[in-house]
Amino acid sequence: AMYNTDESIRAFAEASMTTAYEKKWPLYLSTKNTILKKYDGRFKDIFQEVYEANWKSKFEAAGIWYEHRLIDDMVAYALKSDGGYVWACKNYDGDVQSDMLAQGFGSLGLMTSVLVCPDGKTIEAEAAHGTVTRHYRVHQKGGETSTNSIASIFAWTRGLAHRAKLDDN
Numbered sequence: 370a371m372y373n374t375d376e377s378i379r380a381f382a383e384a385s386m387t388t389a390y391e392k393k394w395p396l397y398l399s400t401k402n403t404i405l406k407k408y409d410g411r412f413k414d415i416f417q418e419v420y421e422a423n424w425k426s427k428f429e430a431a432g433i434w435y436e437h438r439l440i441d442d443m444v445a446y447a448l449k450s451d452g453g454y455v456w457a458c459k460n461y462d463g464d465v466q467s468d469m470l471a472q473g474f475g476s477l478g479l480m481t482s483v484l485v486c487p488d489g490k491t492i493e494a495e496a497a498h499g500t501v502t503r504h505y506r507v508h509q510k511g512g513e514t515s516t517n518s519i520a521s522i523f524a525w526t527r528g529l530a531h532r533a534k535l536d537d538n
Contacts, residue, residue, distance in 0.1 A: 380487035382419040385457040396435045398457040399443035478520035494527035496520035
């Protein structure tokens with residue numbers, strides 16, 4: 370079975386809090402801990418522990434905060450907000466919600482998708498356009514397709530920006 374360990378959740382919390390702190394944006398973690406009491410409850414509890422132990426004073430000094438919200442509440446907030454926050458999601462939730470928000474603004478190709486390792490040094494910047502597999506299947510059958518190349522450009526720019534950060538440039 371697939372699962373997250375306390376260690377991996379702690380690393381996710383640290384990476385999320387580092388990102389929020391660097392951007393000077395508040396951080397929200399969304400779960401469904403009312404239904405998935407043990408599994409999602411670990412995310413909620415560990416994020417709170419990491420925040421209290423390592424980040425609370427830094428966040429307060431920066432004028433930002435950390436808050437846990439139920440995913441239902443967070444989705445509603447995301448739809449009506451102006452942005453300017455870091456939203457920590459479990460993998461599936463993040464995939465679905467980010468695609469929904471991007472499409473609401475016009476296209477999946479207009480967003481960036483970056484996975485950051487807990488060390489902050491290793492990233493994966495990928496083209497976020499979700500339709501590529503479907504288009505490839507059409508192409509295999511001889512059909513004409515077009516995929517938004519802007520998403521690939523955005524992925525490269527995220528990689529270049531991260532390289533510059535690592536080089537202090």
